[in-house]
Amino acid sequence: MTETTLAAPRGAAAPGGPGAQDAPSGRPGRPARRRRLDTRNRPLWMLLPGGILMVVIILVPLVVAVVMSTLDLDQYTLQSWLQAPFIALGNYVEAVTSSPLLRSIGISVSFAAIASVITLPVGVAAALATQNRFRGRALVRSLFLIPYVLPAFVVGTLWRTMLQPGGVVDGMLGGLGVHPGLWLNGPLSYWTLIIVQIWTSWPFFYLLVVAGLQSVDPEVHEACAIDGATWWIKLRYVILPYLRGPILLALIIAFLHNINAFTLPFVLFGIPAPQDVDVLPVLTYTTSFQSFRFGLSAAMAICSLVLIAIPLFVYLRAVKLDSGEEEQR
Amino acid sequence: MTATASRTAGRRPAARTSGTRPISSDVHRLLPRPLLVVVIVVLLVIVLGPVLYMLFASVNSDVSVAGGAFFPAELHLDNYLKVWTTVDLGTGLANSVLISGSVAIVCAFVALATAYVLVRHEFRGRLTFLRALLGLQSIPGTLMLLPVFVLFSSTASLLGIQIIGTRWAVFLTYLTFALPFSTWVMVTYLRGLPKALEEAARIDGASSWRILTRIIMPLSWPGIVVSGIFAFLLGWNDVLFASVLTNPDSRTAAVALQVFGATQEGGAVPLYGQMMAASLICALPVVVLYLVFQRYLVGGLTSGGVK
Numbered sequence: 001m002t003e004t005t006l007a008a009p010r011g012a013a014a015p016g017g018p019g020a021q022d023a024p025s026g027r028p029g030r031p032a033r034r035r036r037l038d039t040r041n042r043p044l045w046m047l048l049p050g051g052i053l054m055v056v057i058i059l060v061p062l063v064v065a066v067v068m069s070t071l072d073l074d075q076y077t078l079q080s081w082l083q084a085p086f087i088a089l090g091n092y093v094e095a096v097t098s099s100p101l102l103r104s105i106g107i108s109v110s111f112a113a114i115a116s117v118i119t120l121p122v123g124v125a126a127a128l129a130t131q132n133r134f135r136g137r138a139l140v141r142s143l144f145l146i147p148y149v150l151p152a153f154v155v156g157t158l159w160r161t162m163l164q165p166g167g168v169v170d171g172m173l174g175g176l177g178v179h180p181g182l183w184l185n186g187p188l189s190y191w192t193l194i195i196v197q198i199w200t201s202w203p204f205f206y207l208l209v210v211a212g213l214q215s216v217d218p219e220v221h222e223a224c225a226i227d228g229a230t231w232w233i234k235l236r237y238v239i240l241p242y243l244r245g246p247i248l249l250a251l252i253i254a255f256l257h258n259i260n261a262f263t264l265p266f267v268l269f270g271i272p273a274p275q276d277v278d279v280l281p282v283l284t285y286t287t288s289f290q291s292f293r294f295g296l297s298a299a300m301a302i303c304s305l306v307l308i309a310i311p312l313f314v315y316l317r318a319v320k321l322d323s324g325e326e327e328q329r
Numbered sequence: 330m331t332a333t334a335s336r337t338a339g340r341r342p343a344a345r346t347s348g349t350r351p352i353s354s355d356v357h358r359l360l361p362r363p364l365l366v367v368v369i370v371v372l373l374v375i376v377l378g379p380v381l382y383m384l385f386a387s388v389n390s391d392v393s394v395a396g397g398a399f400f401p402a403e404l405h406l407d408n409y410l411k412v413w414t415t416v417d418l419g420t421g422l423a424n425s426v427l428i429s430g431s432v433a434i435v436c437a438f439v440a441l442a443t444a445y446v447l448v449r450h451e452f453r454g455r456l457t458f459l460r461a462l463l464g465l466q467s468i469p470g471t472l473m474l475l476p477v478f479v480l481f482s483s484t485a486s487l488l489g490i491q492i493i494g495t496r497w498a499v500f501l502t503y504l505t506f507a508l509p510f511s512t513w514v515m516v517t518y519l520r521g522l523p524k525a526l527e528e529a530a531r532i533d534g535a536s537s538w539r540i541l542t543r544i545i546m547p548l549s550w551p552g553i554v555v556s557g558i559f560a561f562l563l564g565w566n567d568v569l570f571a572s573v574l575t576n577p578d579s580r581t582a583a584v585a586l587q588v589f590g591a592t593q594e595g596g597a598v599p600l601y602g603q604m605m606a607a608s609l610i611c612a613l614p615v616v617v618l619y620l621v622f623q624r625y626l627v628g629g630l631t632s633g634g635v636k
Contacts, residue, residue, distance in 0.1 A: 042450045043537035047458075050443035050508050057505035058465055061476030068476065079486070081479060122372075128359045129368040140369060142620060145627075147376055149619045151566040153583045154612045158383050161394065161601055168382060171397025199375070207630055218357070225356045235359065260469045263568045267587065281471040288475050289573060301472035312467050316460055 073294035091299035112258035123205025148203035156267025212246030387605035394601035408602040421585030429564030437557035444515030494576040503564040511556035518552030555629040
């Protein structure tokens with residue numbers, strides 16, 4: 001699983017699709033109107049390979065994680081983990097009261113929110129700027145994607161090198177007379193993480209806005225021109241309302257991406273992470289594989305699941321699962 | 330309505346308005362020209378600055394990089410030779426190609442079969458399955474790492490099969506974690522395919538397997554390639570699972586690069602030049618894949634967006 005995967009399905013913001021008046025569901029057993037989906041000759045066995053893998057390697061470990069979060073697990077009890085002492089909510093209590101969990105949650109949430117909000121204007125500006133044809137537009141669009149395309153571990157290594165004390169960033173800022181101090185340690189590291197995350201993730205926002213711009217009716221441009229609207233008026237009152245759905249969706253997805261980000265902070269700052277960038281995924285990782293407090297770490301991981309549950313729920317509600325074939329709730 | 334913009338994974342969202350009648354570009358302009366130029370130039374500088382720096386630093390001397398030079402004072406092309414012996418980058422790359430490549434192929438076909446049933450057949454729990462495909466993607470990897478590790482190590486004690494440390498461990502993990510997104514990409518792709526051919530084949534008495542392999546598959550190559558590439562990228566880019574589930578023999582390139590960084594701690598001047606060279610080598614296959622398949626990937630990305 002990755003910190004970056006997430007879907008932004010089409011038409012998430014689309015109200016009532018073409019199939020809105022179709023029969024609501026065609027469950028077998030109910031003689032609903034014949035829908036276009038085939039209910040005979042169902043090759044359900046074709047679901048087995050994917051289904052079994054997802055059950056064994058995603059769902060079963062999820063259950064295991066919940067069980068482990070109630071056990072007192074360390075490197076000695078891990079071998080026969082089912083026999084480890086059961087301590088109920090002990091790990092959760094410890095995580096909240098005497099571990100850096102709450103501070104990490106604060107860092108993760110604020111980092112994810114700030115980074116998503118700042119990518120918004122950047123992504124929108126880039127999408128608007130490349131919307132009209134000009135010479136070299138295809139090249140510009142390809143280049144825009146590069147920061148997003150680079151593997152997170154490469155982005156981390158690159159910026160780690162650039163931000164070394166006395167490195168190229170310090171050299172350039174020093175030329176301007178600015179000496180901000182250490183980037184990779186201390187209070188500034190929090191902003192380093194935000195800056196690098198924005199650098200690598202804005203093209204995704206840009207792509208979603210570009211897709212959203214497709215829905216703008218060509219006629220509105222002419223209408224605006226006839227009414228003599230200035231570009232700002234047109235943008236503010238005509239174009240942006242079209243983009244509200246895609247932008248909200250992109251914000252949720254960006255937030256989920258950011259809050260699950262592990263590789264970038266891991267590579268950028270190393271472990272154990274400096275206190276100011278000890279985001280929740282890194283904390284969970286170090287608690288497991290540096291302190292060997294496996295039960296505590298599982299409890300932290302469950303907390304991170306609870307943390308993303310709300311945006312994830314909003315996201316799943318916003319998504320239309322079935323385009324046109326059948327209306328969803 | 331957004332849904333009609335591009336239903337299939339392969340279509341390019343960048344395609345402009347229908348273009349049936351010539352409209353002067355001034356009418357369609359969204360930003361005034363000077364602002365447009367400023368936005369593009371600023372973004373290009375921000376994007377290309379670090380990328381060019383990586384390129385220059387990879388042929389620079391370590392001392393010069395540490396001193397904050399942007400341009401190399403003298404060319405050190407030997408960074409690209411030394412990097413293969415300093416860390417075991419060759420083994421790492423071979424493992425990455427082998428693991429991510431086989432994940433891509435297997436995942437694409439499993440996703441195709443799953444998506445075919447999901448798109449064309451009704452069954453109890455279908456919508457739950459579709460929703461799970463989306464929901465499973467945002468489960469944090471750090472939550473899964475420990476239980477997967479425990480699960481794999483218990484196969485050693487229960488079944489006597491040692492998985493951890495082998496390529497199978499990361500192969501199975503990447504395959505499974507790539508499946509939800511790849512399946513979603515295939516679902517959006519298959520929805521765009523006409524049903525007439527399948528129905529004709531069905532009337533002629535073809536079995537579901539035959540329809541899948543003889544009719545759906547040949548029509549779905551763009552979708553298969555896109556979902557395969559996304560699965561490949563997941564494996565190639567992962568550090569989290571590979572850092573725990575592999576040993577030096579089965580280590581992927583991403584982990585080899587981390588060891589590189591770690592061994593440089595505390596020494597004299599870190600081997601910056603080689604580190605940048607290794608980074609470039611690791612990034613190159615991914616960037617090339619993206620640029621070659623850009624049209625299809627961008628469509629797939631916004632239809633169900635990941636890296």
